[in-house]
Amino acid sequence: MDTKSAANSGVPSVTHLIHHPYQAPGDFEAPQPGVFKASTVYFPSVAAMRQREWKDKTAYTYGLHGTPTSYLLEERLCALEGGEQCLLVPSGLAALSTVALATLKVGDEVLLPDNAYGPNKALAEGELKAFGITHQFYDPMQVEDLALRITARTRLVWLEAPGSVSMEFPDLLAMVRLCREHKVLCALDNTWGAGLSFQPFDLMGDGALGVDISAHALTKYPSGGGDVLMGSIMTRDAALHLKIKLCHMRLGLGVGANDVEAVLRSLPSLGIRYQAQSQAGMTLAHWWSAQSPCVQVLHPAWPDAPGHAHWKALNRATGHPGSAAGLFSVMLDPRLSSEQVDAFCDELRYFKIGYSWGGPVSLVVPYNIQSMRNGWPSHLKPGYLVRFSMGLEDPQDLIADLAQSLHKHLTL
Numbered sequence: 001m002d003t004k005s006a007a008n009s010g011v012p013s014v015t016h017l018i019h020h021p022y023q024a025p026g027d028f029e030a031p032q033p034g035v036f037k038a039s040t041v042y043f044p045s046v047a048a049m050r051q052r053e054w055k056d057k058t059a060y061t062y063g064l065h066g067t068p069t070s071y072l073l074e075e076r077l078c079a080l081e082g083g084e085q086c087l088l089v090p091s092g093l094a095a096l097s098t099v100a101l102a103t104l105k106v107g108d109e110v111l112l113p114d115n116a117y118g119p120n121k122a123l124a125e126g127e128l129k130a131f132g133i134t135h136q137f138y139d140p141m142q143v144e145d146l147a148l149r150i151t152a153r154t155r156l157v158w159l160e161a162p163g164s165v166s167m168e169f170p171d172l173l174a175m176v177r178l179c180r181e182h183k184v185l186c187a188l189d190n191t192w193g194a195g196l197s198f199q200p201f202d203l204m205g206d207g208a209l210g211v212d213i214s215a216h217a218l219t220k221y222p223s224g225g226g227d228v229l230m231g232s233i234m235t236r237d238a239a240l241h242l243k244i245k246l247c248h249m250r251l252g253l254g255v256g257a258n259d260v261e262a263v264l265r266s267l268p269s270l271g272i273r274y275q276a277q278s279q280a281g282m283t284l285a286h287w288w289s290a291q292s293p294c295v296q297v298l299h300p301a302w303p304d305a306p307g308h309a310h311w312k313a314l315n316r317a318t319g320h321p322g323s324a325a326g327l328f329s330v331m332l333d334p335r336l337s338s339e340q341v342d343a344f345c346d347e348l349r350y351f352k353i354g355y356s357w358g359g360p361v362s363l364v365v366p367y368n369i370q371s372m373r374n375g376w377p378s379h380l381k382p383g384y385l386v387r388f389s390m391g392l393e394d395p396q397d398l399i400a401d402l403a404q405s406l407h408k409h410l411t412l
């Protein structure tokens, strides 16, 4: 009896709910790719199981090692950032920690910019320190300061452009050159640039200079919904990729197929969302520059902002002139009180109070720079820093919202 008649005749069996001969026709094409979910993957024979190789992405062995769905997102992200190999991890922070764990060992030192994403600094001060890996924080706006801190023990330099929260854009070109000269691995947190504002692996557009590793919080722009946590680790070196991939495998890091699907669904609109949020950010930065409680606009595309020329030099090499994400901060007059600044944030209606960025809803967070940095940075004016993340609302409505709260709470 063949399995088909077995499934359709005689006493119904639950086995036929599991082992059923029907196969849907294969040639199906639609705008969104299918979603493959698996821990177990079948092999046609024991011999095939023993032979199958998972490291080079030519086959499947186990859900953690990749599915058609995860491979697809990895390849599309390579196209976005100009990388050759990509690994997905469960969050942006997991991308940062996996890079550290894969490349550092006891006795090594890692250098981070003083304006780095806070949890990356905390990782260095916590787990890495406990594992016998030391760290130093360098001044992101002084290439000489980074140069002075590189020693024979330096194995990894983190770069962030611009820095989280205070938004100053470093001289990435000079820093990557410096790492090359010292043969030190350099890894960029590329969440803000997202592969659009500048090209991490080809900074000048002539193929001459790029970072070794780009870590990206897909949670932000690639997701675009404020509803997915995911990260990626991108390289252009097969040996370095394999080193990170083996660590990634041993740590047991995997991503859910439904989350991958959500990012795949958002990727087609990434370019226009990034551009729109970038333009909205500049419109609001321009508005802020004319408001008396604002003493400094911190936005890489703003001409007077710290590091503007560094951003501009890299942005020129892309096909997206002016693209600068939808994230910026303002420094508010130090004569205000912190209570006034908090009340200003509380009073906003369209801007929600919350972390993260890149989603459809505009966000606001006041930050205490004093507690985040090793001394007050000389390029920042004294005051209260408030960070804004552009959603997809009409910028004029956002300005009206800022104005109503500003007039109520930010009076000097």
Ligand SMILES: *Cc1c(COP(=O)(O)O)cnc(C)c1O
Residues within 6 Å of the ligand: 090, 091, 092, 093, 094, 117, 164, 189, 191, 192, 217, 218, 219, 220, 229, 230, 231, 356
């Ligand atoms: C959000 C963010 C991360 C971490 O991403 P999660 O997915 O929230 O862990 C890392 N770096 C930067 C610059 C970020 O903005």
